[in-house]
Amino acid sequence: MKKEVAFTCELPNGIHARPANHLEAVCSKFNSDITLKNLRNGNEGSAKSVLSLVGTDTLLNDPCSLIIEGDDAESAFETLAKYIQEEFPHCDEALEVMEQGDVLLPQSLMHHNPNLVHAKRLSTGIAKGKLVRYTDVELSLFNDAESDMSFAQAKQAVTETLLAKAETANGQEKEIINAHLGILKDEALNSQVMDAVSQGKTLARGILTAVASITETLLQSSSDYLKERVLDIKDIALQLLITAHPHMNVSTEFTLTEASIVIANDLTPSQFLGLDRAHLQGLILTQAGSTSHTVILARAFNIPAVSGVSIDQCASQEGELVYVDGGLGVVALEASQDVATYFERAIWLAEQKAKVESEFVNDAAQTKDGKHIEIAANIACTVEAEPAFAKGAEGVGLFRTEMLFMDRATAPDEDEQFNAYKAVLEAAEGKAVIIRTMDIGGDKPIDYLNLPHEHNPFLGYRAVRIYPQFIALFHTQIRAILRAAPFGHTKVMIPMIQSIEEIRWVKEQIATVKAVMDSEGVAYGDIELGIMVEIPSVAFIMDQFCKEVDFFSIGSNDMTQYLLAVDRDNDNVAKLYNSLAPSFLRLLKAVVEGAHEHGKWVGLCGELGANKKVLPLLVGAGLDELSMAAPSIAPTKAALRQFDSEQCRDLFAQACDCATIADVEALLDAFSKAQEDKPLLATECVLLDCEFNSKEEAIQTLVGNLGIRGRTHLVSELEADIWAREAVFSTGLGNGFAIPHTKSDNIAHSSISIARLKKPVRWSEDEDGDAEFVIMLTLNKDQGDQHMRIFSGLARKLIHENFRNTLKSMPTEDEVIAFLKSELAL
Structure with missing residues (x-):
């Protein structure tokens, strides 16, 4: 029997070792011959061989076929058709490839005439250490060697070693080890080696x-x-060669004894993993590409790395201290004291920035007056869970399970669903996960259910409304969720509920499923039951719903369109769709207040939750949770810190009293202008008793600090603006003061930065050219003439010795700020 599975390769990196390993594992379960044919280039390869699969040169969007021939072809076809559609596209992910466009090198570095070797950027970060050349073992060393064991014995020994490493590995390291295990058992590799041995060649020659x-x-x-x-x-x-020839005493051990930058033509993944990461600070790989497994591991372990540098370029510096900047793509050799100081300061600034950012990822989301609002993630599949929690999610506010049911020929069975729900709950590590039951129909039709075509599917036969017809499907999903519930904090949410009758019917079905599971002895856990608030009718009987469910989650997208009778996908009326309509805000108020009156939790999981402009209104509405796409989580946490919850409540009350959408927007604009801009003078931009060695270090630090504080995202560009002004004339004013300044598009929040130095640095070549107190002005172009007004005001004040001495003697950052605000009338 012959069967064929046609598909298009959806893997972003094509079929390489890792996805090939997954496919090979599925195909090897069957007796039939299974061949992958790439219809773009005509290449064919055994689907039971990782290397043959890789050799087909299958890339993203290539049309392909799996050709199955044998006595179990029918069974293989059913399994592979499902696997190719549902699982294979998800067994690899797009890999980070650093953009290699022009990089603006900081003037604070270039003024010191550094000896830089330019390189390809592979892994960001700055590293320093002794330059050490990696001594490699050449495969040709084994050319004429006689092995001490058979191929099978060598394979077994290497396999056991890799399996032992896999037990303690995780993430990318484990994936790569598994890919190597797949290569070891590869059909093509094995057959070629054994054919060579059978022809009388040595095992080494065969390998x-x-x-x-x-x-x-x-x-x-x-x-x-x-x-x-x-x-x-x-x-x-x-x-394999080292294992099969123990008598040769070949060792790949490479010992690092201190902080080191390793340079090599290239490193294999196992060579990289063999390096002592307590001492490994950075990598210079002369030939490595952006997506080599070694580079992937370097990124996973936060090791700065570059490539495209020959060993000869660095040979004279072996054993000497060098710096590698993976972000700038440079290796600094023979670093002078000034160059070393630049990199030491850059490392310190990077550590401070990481520290500030980590606060938003790991800390609870709250307003500046301490009001906590849970920030959760919306996900559609299991692979999104771990990255979402890594980005700071405090839970999963919406797990769209219908994605498990879509783009396939049949519905997922109970075990498949159980494994998906369990994986997300385990990734949550005790944080709440809201699993929404299948929201099928309407805008999400499923071919195998044969739902009728509808003129207005959004208001039609969808979500909970189809459950009675597909009762077995619904029961299977509930069973899977209940089985997974012991693995975490499980909340189940029913979509499209509009009446008490519907939620009571759902509760009866859950009770029925539990009874069957009890009779079968199937274990299950506790769940909380809630509903999506999408249909406006729910708001008018919140008191009744509070008697039936544990929580509510507002679907702002559908609730807006149902309330306003606007199809948001209809271009003719889409302009009428706006969640800032006062009627929507009043509906939101009714739902939240109705839930809270009865002690019930209420969140919002629509797109509105990630809208930074609307965020103060949502805070003011009193929501317990906001759920959004993972990349929006940290910025939302950061934005929350700007708001006072009492002010937000007043804002929301005013918005509910507005007559028009334009009135609400004007109210928000006024609130935003008062809230968003960081103050011109703030203690976060005051650095006292700094140990700077040069003007360059002072400017590097002050501009770098603006990046740390979120006042600019273009640090190098802003620094270049400061130096452009310095190139025209020195900003040293004498008497130990300097006022570097710029009016720039590269500063998001206009700022006055201050640095008091422990010792003067040379600022200009004038007789009175040293500076020990630096006031840096970085104002954006929206500030009108404020730039020159502040500059001239400072210059006038600095003429007076009393002003200068008072400023120099201020003991704290707060006093410096207060004094300048008073003197400059800011």
């Missing part, structure tokens, strides 16, 4: 021949990503 053949195939690929897999093949080959 080397197979590696050469497979490497040649990979290097012919049009994908740089697949070419970079050559290193993985050589990695496994070296491990």
